[in-house]
Amino acid sequence: YKAAAEIGELGDNTRAMRSAVVADDLLRLLVSQHGARVSVLGHTRWASVGIISEPNAHPVNSEELESTFGTPYLVAALNGDVDNHADIKVRNGLRIADPITTDAKVIPTVVARRRASGESLGEAFRNTVREFDGSVAIATASAESASTMLLALRGSGQGLCVGLAEDRFIVASEPYGLVEETLRYVRMDGEALADVNNPATRGQVVVLDGELAGTLEGCSMMAYDGTVIALDEASVTVAEVTTRDIDRGEHKHFLSKEIAEAPQSFRKTLRGKIAERDGRLVASLDESVLPTQIREKLAQHKFARIRVIGQGTAAIAGRSLAQLLRTLVDHSVQVDALPATELSGFQLDLDMSDTLVVAISQSGTTTDTNRTVDLARSRGAAILAIVNRRGSELAAKADGVLYTSDGRDVEMSVASTKAFYSQVAAGALYACAISDVLGSGSNDERHQL
Known part of the structure; x- marks a missing residue:
């Protein structure tokens, strides 16, 4: 569901997306099933690379022109900029439709290709984001593993917080996006070095397991080079802000x-x-x-x-x-x-x-x-x-x-x-x-x- 109108009243794009969700009979059928679980990836993204348009609106998917059979379907959203996205597109021979000019498109397409070549989803994601130059915050979801969400943060310009709610994870760029559901969260650090003597360990990747939603056990963190980063209660921050602070009144x-x-x-x-x-x-x-x-x-x-x-x-x-x-x-x-x-x-x-x-x-x-x-x-x-x-x-x-x-x-x-x-x-x-x-x-x- 996307909307990217530049002209109109405040809330027009949100209303358009809500209407599309409400009118989707297939979605209603699926979420009404007993034991149904939902993984949602949404983003409000102004295009810093590419024009503001619906094809460039995030999340973007892994579909290419003339995609080969067996490539998994993924979606991804980005804060920041993949500075070398043009080089990655050429190096991997990505076949991207002309209207899509956002740098975020290289995320799901390259992950999908790595996954199709035999890499695990986690490894395909980590090896992909390691290629990127620039300061980035990334969220990716895959249709083949619907209960998994993958996050990456590198650089100092963006933030990612993983909220630990009663039966769900909520991910946002800062605590204000979490406090309606939970005050407890883990903040990722895009500048931290797992090994101070190894620059390759800068940046963090998190894999969220929906089967353990809302728990630290369901939140696996590692450095960009794959070094495991242990999480415990000391890793959890309690937000100092509340929903009152963002109320329009x-x-x-x-x-x-x-x-x-x-x-x-x-x-x-x-x-x-x-x-x-x-x-x-x-x-x-x-x-x-x-x-x-x-x-x-x-x-x-x-x-x-x-x-x-x-x-x-x-x-x-x-x-x-x-x-x-x-x-x-x-x-x-x-x-x-x-x-x-x-x-x-x-x-x-x-x-x-x-x-x-x-x-x-x-x-x-x-x-x-x-x-x-x-x-x-x-x-x-x-x-x-x-x-x-x-x-x-x-x-x-x-x-x-x-x-x-x-x-x-x-x-x-x-x-x-x-x-x-x-x-x-x-x-x-x-x-x-x-x-x-x-x-x-x-x-x-x-x-x-």
């Missing part, structure tokens, strides 16, 4: 809701983080926001540079933080704001132990920002984050996190409103606190700010 659209909530979000960002000292207002940030190790390096003037990064609207908010810091900090510390892609692409140093990076992201899952944080951190940089979502990828990567609003004030719209204003407020708090620890600027300036 009385508003017809998320955008109108978020505009109306902007003043409250701004106030929540500042709440509990401003104190009075000697008759002046000061930023009061605790250990989780500005850790002792960073305070000490600031006080000892071991940071020569402060670099504020983000993408899109977050990068604009970063400019305000950088400007405030320049006003409050003397010239012994160089302060600049730039897109995350500019830092990762052109301005990384081999040794960044003298650099404090402040990364800003609404969702905490922005690919370019998270990748840049990984690169800077691996070179010794300290990381502070301004982010709106607790439990997000960026929050896990940072040394200190200043949550906008209360860290669970989700912004669903593409156009940022309340999150942007809150990021500016959070930036002002960091500017005041950092300059205070540095001993730069005046208390009067911080009080006025």
Whole structure:
């Protein structure tokens, strides 16, 4: 079931798919059978490779032009980009219909071919995803093993969480997609090395067994090279967010809701983080926001540079933080704001132990920002984050996190409103606190700010 209309009202595509599902008599017959089990793979995917069209909408299947008999039927969905998809298509001689130009198409087609050549489903999947260049999150299902779902995560730009519900697995890119069914989940790590001395172990593959749905026993994890990764209760995270955090309430659209909530979000960002000292207002940030190790390096003037990064609207908010810091900090510390892609692409140093990076992201899952944080951190940089979502990828990567609003004030719209204003407020708090620890600027300036 697919719909990919670009023009229309909010919800048109969803309504079209729901109508198709409801009208499917065969589906109704199948799911009404005693003991029937269902495996569902769905995705809302904007085409970053290929035009926005129904043939390019995810999931995509394994069908090719003039497919050979015996090739199994699979479907797959992708977050991220398979950078070398064109090379894979040529190398494997894939016969793909012209209207299908999405990079995701190589996933089910190559897995199906490997499976037809005799590889097990799990091995065919793992050997396929190992070929891919780029940062990816992948989900695949096969008709020949309907109770199995296969997942892969590599790189820092995407997320995959496996929810453990009472009698089912729920997979989503972040906890917000799980909390209606369960608070317990296993978060996959696309950057983790099963063997620190072997780069081939970076990335993770998970095989979900529907016969053991909802249990850790039904969740098998391995590194990209096949190294088994044991899961236990320590691997399970309990979500800090609930369905209340993503409720549209009385508003017809998320955008109108978020505009109306902007003043409250701004106030929540500042709440509990401003104190009075000697008759002046000061930023009061605790250990989780500005850790002792960073305070000490600031006080000892071991940071020569402060670099504020983000993408899109977050990068604009970063400019305000950088400007405030320049006003409050003397010239012994160089302060600049730039897109995350500019830092990762052109301005990384081999040794960044003298650099404090402040990364800003609404969702905490922005690919370019998270990748840049990984690169800077691996070179010794300290990381502070301004982010709106607790439990997000960026929050896990940072040394200190200043949550906008209360860290669970989700912004669903593409156009940022309340999150942007809150990021500016959070930036002002960091500017005041950092300059205070540095001993730069005046208390009067911080009080006025």
